[in-house]
Amino acid sequence: MGTSKYSPEFRAGAVAFYHAGPGGTYASVTKDLGISHETLRTWVRDAEHRPPGPAPARPAHWRGRTGSCGRE
Numbered sequence: 001m002g003t004s005k006y007s008p009e010f011r012a013g014a015v016a017f018y019h020a021g022p023g024g025t026y027a028s029v030t031k032d033l034g035i036s037h038e039t040l041r042t043w044v045r046d047a048e049h050r051p052p053g054p055a056p057a058r059p060a061h062w063r064g065r066t067g068s069c070g071r072e
Helices: 008-019 026-033 036-047
Strands: none
Touching: 008 026, 008 036, 026 036
């Protein structure tokens, strides 16, 4: 497996951002975060196949951020 330019914290935060509110779409989240649709889709799929555990917190620099999807 190659190295990723995205940290595990960023990946977990992106998945949490996608699941954070109703009406979130891959398109709206990927536009807000500047990542590809397929990248987010893969991260969400991988997260759904992980054993349950505590939900990851969004990185501090994302707090209070709202984008086109209207999430806090």
